[in-house]
Amino acid sequence: MSGSAAIAHDPATRTWLLTTRATCYALRVAEHGVPLHVHWGGPLSLAQAVELPPSGVGPRSSFEGFGIGEELTVDGGNRYGPPALRVRFADGTRALTWQAAGHEQPDPATLLLHFTDSHYPLRTTLGYRVHAGTDVIERWTALTHTGTADEIVLVRADSATLSLPPRDDYRLSHAVGLWAAETQLKRDPLPFGETVLTSRTGTTSHQAQPWVILDAGDADGGWADETHGQVWSAALAWSGSWQLTLHHTPDNRLSLNAGAGHDAVTVALRPGETHTTPSLLTLHTPDGGFGGLSRAWHAHLRTAVLPHPEETRPVLYNSWEATGFSVTLENQSRLAAHAAALGVELFVMDDGWFGGRRDDHAGLGDWTPHPGAFPDGLRPLADEVHRLGMAFGLWVEPEMVNPDSELYRARPDWVLHFPHRDRTELRHQLVLNFARPDVAEWAHGWLTRLVAENDVDYLKWDMNRPFSEAGWPDEPSGRSDRLWFDHVRSYHSVLDRLRADHPRLRIEACSGGGGRVDPAVLARTDQVWISDNTDAADRLVIQHGYTQIYPARTMAAWVTDVPNQQTGRSIPLRFRFHSAMSGVLGLGGDLTRWQPAELKEAEQLIAEYKAVRHVIQHGELFRLRPPGDLQALSAVQYVTPDASESVVLAWLPQPRFGLPPAPLRLSGLPPESRYRDLRTGALHHARNLTERGLDLALPPTDWASTLVHLVRVQDPS
Structure with a gap:
């Protein structure tokens, strides 16, 4: 055939x-x-x-x-x-x-x-x-x-x-x-x-x-x-x-x-x-x-x-967990300096940089820099980030508006609503009706100006609530149900127009985490924020489900501070990194509070990821052992298309006393090849790695994890 x-x-x-x-x-x-x-x-x-x-x-x-x-x-x-x-x-x-x-x-x-x-x-x-x-x-x-x-x-x-x-x-x-x-x-x-x-x-x-x-x-x-x-x-x-x-x-x-x-x-x-x-x-x-x-x-x-499948995604830093809404030129510049020193390649300033935005009650819809935080606009921060050798990114939420905003006071008719019904607020915000051509044109206008005027390399496009009161009372043809379709088409269209306007622009999809993911999103964005949960153990389960259909190349994952904001769990830095390394690595903690030893370890782990990310992002994924039971080993393996390299990531949150995990049987390796483990220098026959397995030598401690990089040293005879 x-x-x-x-x-x-x-x-x-x-x-x-x-x-x-x-x-x-x-x-x-x-x-x-x-x-x-x-x-x-x-x-x-x-x-x-x-x-x-x-x-x-x-x-x-x-x-x-x-x-x-x-x-x-x-x-x-x-x-x-x-x-x-x-x-x-x-x-x-x-x-x-x-x-x-x-x-x-x-x-x-x-x-x-x-x-x-x-x-x-x-x-x-x-x-x-x-x-x-x-x-x-x-x-x-x-x-x-x-x-x-x-x-x-x-x-x-x-x-x-x-x-x-x-x-x-x-x-x-x-x-x-x-x-x-x-x-x-x-x-x-x-x-x-x-x-x-x-x-x-x-x-x-x-x-x-x-x-x-x-x-x-x-x-x-x-x-x-x-x-x-x-x-x-x-x-x-x-x-x-x-x-x-x-x-x-x-x-x-x-x-x-x-x-x-x-x-x-x-x-x-x-x-x-x-x-x-x-x-x-x-x-x-x-x-x-x-x-x-x-x-x-x-x-x-x-x-x-995918729009740019040949690209390898950069290591990202996002400011959200460090500063929340309290962003300023000064604290973002400090975070950017720390991130650059660790080897981060893309700095993203999250929510709080615009309008009257100091919490989630106000400001959505007013997409101009906060005058107190950025008196000279965003360009000084963008220039500083670029000077440090990183790309510059911003968080935006174009489909939403706070009732407490200049936009809503001027155009209350722009939101989804029914006559004679309350407008339900979720996260203190309402949904703008992107099915309206004037709303879509407004969104494209300020977005393309924002990118052009501030030399923005990257946008994180968020959407933090679902539809409610999905009405369009003044729909000109009398068919308001069309908004369920036209809103989505318009969202796609604005993304398409932005990419056409700015070919260098890269975009991350987000909807309070993984609330909007599908092949049409992947056709217009470069990676996806798949969950607001950054707990390293929970993420293994979430990532396991995501990769059933979608590739690791699109899966953004962060290392954040402990105790974790969602779960309250404290997990060692190395395990957190290894969990996030199985997709597109990012950082999200407050780097100004990290201890020197943590910063040194993070710098080393980022360098390790950069050495193998071409395998993770472009290789074939083999799920060797699924996550779930914290007392069981879970592991994934990536193999380059030509099988010249392979990367194994393995995690054992809570080892059983006296019962170390059996050797991990690998997949996807040509049976007559040999591979060198760059971690130990050991040389392995591929057939032994797939039949008997690889000894991971995990320490007998909680939250044990490892990364193994195998490189082929001899082609089949």
Whole structure:
């Protein structure tokens, strides 16, 4: 099977075959016009795909219906499962019918299948795209009102329906969480019926993530683990509210609908308008288990999504935990000098630098430097940071406003609100309606001026509360629900415009930590602040869940002071560094209070990270032992694409007396190679490292950790 992506067609059977590097996806347009799923799995030829029947089966009795096995499940006929597309026409009709209306291939990697309704003026286009070098297949749907009168209401418009092959049982992996406890991985048997995962917050949310991982069991076993087994997965490229609905029937058929918006949010189409859903990225790995799936996701996101995948992210310092809102030119300059002396490369001033901002009650929306803290503006601090050899960054929160601000007093109509309802404040702030063109233009205007006038290299874009009272009373077309979609599109657009205005600008995504993370965010930013929780032990669990889909190259992690602000736990500096080193290293403590010994150790550890970060940020990730039990070893390994180097990070918070951990078995190393441990100088055969394992020689103390850097010294003979 060729590694290139391709799309093939058999006109006689109306079968389409999408071929990726290691998998195939087949579908068929039935004679009556319904697009049916055929195959999503290992490689097939077109002739083999033609021979296969559609994956769905008809009803076994008059009490059951169709629906499983369609490429986009619709409301209509005897379909009783959850519809991915539910439409209400002007006369009240809800059922939709399919009529094939041709296809297009605008380029060799893209397929568009067109359908019309048999009576009403609605055209549906199913989009498919394959990506050379990866196994990701991209899906989306476009819906066009082709008539001349009356609205068509899209009650539900998902991006796609996915059908999995029939198996005896299924298991669902997904991420749940809370603020400061994001991406907690859950892996449980999938119950029969409908399982709905959703966010109604206007963002992806802290409570859930817009992705799922599925594996299947049968009479012969078949359950996946970290290294073996078939796995299917999907991730929605959408930064707002979303819904994933899994439909598991008692006869063990499984479908997944995925799309933007949540229940009760509709789209009203007027004549000539088109609604295009966000892309659903889908990925199947025939073997390799959850680890192989993650590495496949990471490879695709690095090569096809991230804006600057070739770059290596700098070591960052952020001022928040040191000074809070009480920022001044003097204290930021002192912190910058300490950070530069440690080897930090990017200095970011956090909240408190603007307007009347001295706490979280006031000032959001007034994006001019605080006159008392910065009487000559921000340029003196930017110049000092640059003089010290670091890039200069700022925290911003463009989508928010405090009621106690000049902006809100001037434009109270700019926030999300309903008539005759209170405006709920969270963190003493309200949400600006980015769906309004004037609000988006205002935000882009001050942001681009801020960057240009102060030579800003980096922005940390935060969003510290979800939507509430999500109304737009003066929406000019009378369709205020569009704000759920247009706010997100406008957020994306402002980011895109900023990057176009300032090609050197780099951006960090944040929403009170990991409240807004998805492939669409990663396409526009350079790294993500995945949690406000910087406790080194908690972070191992959060980072474990994050890297199921997203690469370490995007995962910002800080070393902060102890006792930790969130947990009150005190963990040694070395362990804190090793925890943060498994992503993009940053510092966030008050360096002016660190003891000389701590500063010296930090300088050494930053140098160690710089020596291996090319492996961590650009290598393949192997999760050797998951975190969880504080008395158990956890470890990750990174291997460069050519396997010339490998880095191991391992943590043992509370060793068991008399029971040292067994040697750590490594992965991803060519078996006939040899590697030198730069820590000890020892030389190891790769086969011994993968079969017997590496002795970590951890000290028998609490909060033990280590970093091992292995370099290949001999290629296979």
